[in-house]
Amino acid sequence: MNLGPLKVGKFQLFPLSDGSFRLDGGAMFGVVPKTLWNREIPADEFNRITLALGVLLIQTPRGRWVLVDTGLSSKYENNPKFKKLYAVERPETLREHLDSMGISPKDISLIINTHLHFDHAGGNTEFSDRGVAVPAFPNARYLIQKEEWEDASHPHERNQASYFKENFEPLDLAGLVDLVEGEYEIEPGLKVLRSGGHTRGHQCVQIESEGEIAVFLGDLIPTSKHLPLPWIMGYDLHPVDTLEIKRETLKKALDENWTLIFQHDVGLRSAKLDFKNGRYAAKISY
Ligand SMILES: [Zn+2]
Incomplete structure (x- = not known):
């Protein structure tokens, strides 16, 4: 889905996608009963709901091209088990969106990874002709929270299904990784904010210019249906931290x-916020 640029002062934001996939609806809504969440996003016959593989392309006032997350990439196209498990559909890809805008992967100067789960960092790398994973954006630095890097590199039984080494190890081998701790300003108006919650090192991205602010929420609030405070993913490793940072x-x-x-x-890529009857909801859609 390419809905055209969203202007935030002097920044241009392009909410793109690398297709969609499906995850268990119960796991996506944690303690919320199915009778409630299924009204918001109906489940398929395997109890899964469809989710966008969202990517945000940013053009900064200095003319730099920045990507927030990289989708899934084509690395798993030849893995039928993976594609079936997650019902991956890529009728449109990040690469095609960039092509259609006349942007080559070499033009991207920075990748910000909200975190390193495969649905966010899969497009960080691609397979070479020899089947080796190599950086997909060779001129980009990759900005990641230090705690995220440590956790992805040393996964445990609860998070290991989400971390695939081929999505981040090649970046380190190529010397392209910049690890940051907490809030970090990249250039005036563009900064990352460590949120924790979903993973210890999960970060959101804030864009601020000429009195306007936009925030890319990543997995802190993955869909507009997750705006009510207790609607928190079962996947989150630290759900009470998610609650507090969401509230703030x-x-x-x-x-x-x-x-x-x-x-x-999949339906609403950005919105202003509303608060009605004691509950947060999306207000204006673009
Ligand atoms: Zn995710």
């Missing part, structure tokens, strides 16, 4: 009229 983030978003960008929402 959404209060600011409402007070300062932020544009929120939802990475996994």
